[in-house]
Amino acid sequence: MKSFKSTCSYCGVGCNIIVHTDRDGRLTLEGDPDSPVNKGMLCSKGMNLHYTVMDRSDRLLYPQMRMSKDMPLQRVSWDDALDRAAAVFKSIIKRFGPDAVAFYVSGQCLTEEYYIVNKLIKGFIGSNNIDTNSRLCMSSAVVGYKLTLGEDAVPTSYEDIELADTFLVTGANPAWCHPIMWRRVEAHKAANPDVKIIVVDPRKTQTCAYADIHLQINPGTDITLHHAIGRALIEKDMVDNEFIANNTDGYETYKELVFQKTVKEAARVCGVKSEDIYWTAEYIGRSNGFISMWTMGLNQSVVGVNKNVSLINLNLITGHIGKPGSGPFSLTGQPNAMGGREVGGLANLLPAHRNLMDPKDREDVEKFWGGTKIAPKPGLTATEMFQALETGKLKAIWIICTNPLVSLPDARLAEKALSKANFVVVQEISDKSDTLKYADLVLPAAAWAEKEGTMTNSERRISYLQPVVPPPGEALP
Known part of the structure; x- marks a missing residue:
């Protein structure tokens, strides 16, 4: 039997857990008795977390793509999927500018995932159009x-x-x-x-x-x-x-x-x-x-x-x-809403709680990122993104680990916006997400216990999550 240390992914308390795997790959878990957060205790959700890992009946396993809105999704390779995403985003940016694309992320993302996406759009693409479903709560x-x-x-x-x-x-x-x-x-x-x-x-x-x-x-x-x-x-x-x-x-x-x-x-x-x-x-x-x-x-x-x-x-x-x-x-609701705030994963923030509208803060991050130029204007917030998609101001959106058709306050507007979008990428673990209906490109993501990284809980304690099992199919972190 092997044991791995991790953190519960259900709420912002951030309970530390120990996951055990047996020879047959079955998982069991317990609260970490040495944890200063939960002192070995777990609630009913945490105690049953391993069952969500072992049940892969609704998992997305392979990249899928449709070449036009009226065509069904078809399985493709990761190379073809990423080439399509890069080509479409590049074309839209060239024609309409960097503010025509956006990333909508989630408090379920690991801190490192937040940071990479934030750096990609703010430091490379040149837009501040990144926001998170944490905007709706925190x-x-x-x-x-x-x-x-x-x-x-x-x-x-x-x-x-x-x-x-x-x-x-x-x-x-x-x-x-x-x-x-x-x-x-x-x-x-x-x-x-x-x-x-x-x-x-x-x-x-x-x-x-x-x-x-x-x-x-x-x-x-x-x-x-x-x-x-x-x-x-x-x-x-x-x-x-x-x-x-x-x-x-x-x-x-x-x-x-x-x-x-x-x-x-x-x-x-x-x-x-x-x-x-x-x-x-x-x-x-x-x-x-x-x-x-x-x-x-x-x-x-x-x-x-x-x-x-x-x-x-x-x-x-x-x-x-x-x-x-x-x-x-x-008290944060999602497991890593705090981590996203720490690395600037909101339309008006920069890493380490820096203010995007502060010239000195922008200069510090630009130097740290290797001389890139960060736009001074805040990007679109979560609700503004879907308003902009509906009006045509925003052309493409990359949605990561969240279902806006369920979580946004105006679900009808979100549905109308996604139906009008030129290009929608959905990076998700479940094939039950309503948003998949509007996706031009679907990327299968790795879930809890399938990837490595950190999360920050309500009290700003950073916890390390070890990978326990490999992702199913071709899913990737």
């Missing part, structure tokens, strides 16, 4: 961190969980969606009954079962609630004035903003009791360690950035940041 947190902290850098780790005594969980159901991380919160509260958990959610979820306070707000009133908690903290004199004076700007403006509504007025808007808002402020204010946690409930909103900012401000005014047991903690 881009609000990215901008929220930049506006409040100056960097898209999560300042909290899982080790802080055992050092905190108050948790504010909003726009998230980690008991179901980040279960192993939440097990640590549960265990911490069980060992320390005075630990307080406040859950903000219009619904009653499994996470609410652990709440000391459940703020069951009216949908869309998150910012009003955050401001009310901020006002209550100020009224109770539970802000960290020294931290505010030494480390923040704009406090007086913030104070004016949160005082536009009384706590009682805000409570009526939110549909909660004002007493619960004051108790929330009390728990936060007297904490030695306070962690705010959130995910898609805040991020996937037309005012998602403002929701992020209003929440992070609660950590800032109380000084609960940059010290053990404290900080804002956005």
Whole structure:
């Protein structure tokens, strides 16, 4: 029996696992007992991950191509497939310019895959038209961190969980969606009954079962609630004035903003009791360690950035940041959404959290990439790509490890856009993807346990994934 270390590919917790293979190639797995992330624990998804590897009934095995839109896909060699992709992209770029092509990637990609595609289009093709399905979930947190902290850098780790005594969980159901991380919160509260958990959610979820306070707000009133908690903290004199004076700007403006509504007025808007808002402020204010946690409930909103900012401000005014047991903690949904952000796999970013619109940042990356020239204008975002395909501004798109017909907010627009595109490449593992219907070229990809690389989890911990089994057919990483 051989053993390999890897990382679960289901969510952003990033649980480390050990995969065992027997003589017949059958796989078993267990949580890595030495992992600082999951300490040997696995949820039901992680425990059954190896079955997805062994079940190859829906796998794409060979490159396929159609020479015209009304022809069926036919099996071709990798050489023919790549020659066709290169020839069509080259022709479109020559005729319409580099911004006529785009790459749409995924938080399922390994960090190295993100980096290569990012360098290809930004450093070689000369366009910034690369974006990821992580745009649909984490881009609000990215901008929220930049506006409040100056960097898209999560300042909290899982080790802080055992050092905190108050948790504010909003726009998230980690008991179901980040279960192993939440097990640590549960265990911490069980060992320390005075630990307080406040859950903000219009619904009653499994996470609410652990709440000391459940703020069951009216949908869309998150910012009003955050401001009310901020006002209550100020009224109770539970802000960290020294931290505010030494480390923040704009406090007086913030104070004016949160005082536009009384706590009682805000409570009526939110549909909660004002007493619960004051108790929330009390728990936060007297904490030695306070962690705010959130995910898609805040991020996937037309005012998602403002929701992020209003929440992070609660950590800032109380000084609960940059010290053990404290900080804002956005929980990534996909296993490598964070890795993509780190290597600049978004239309407005460059590797190492550099800003594409900053001339000095562009110059640094240009030198590192060997003297290439990076365009100063940000590329099309995920939704903008499909709008541009629909209008004809964008001619070709290369889709990697994501199904926009399921994940984009306007699936009908995506369908119409792909039907109008001059050329569509789909790099995918499953033959069940709806997007294949519109593909001119299909490339079979390697899946989890079939390739080597790294992923970065919610706390920015980088994990190495070893290849365990070869990809089926002619699939490649």
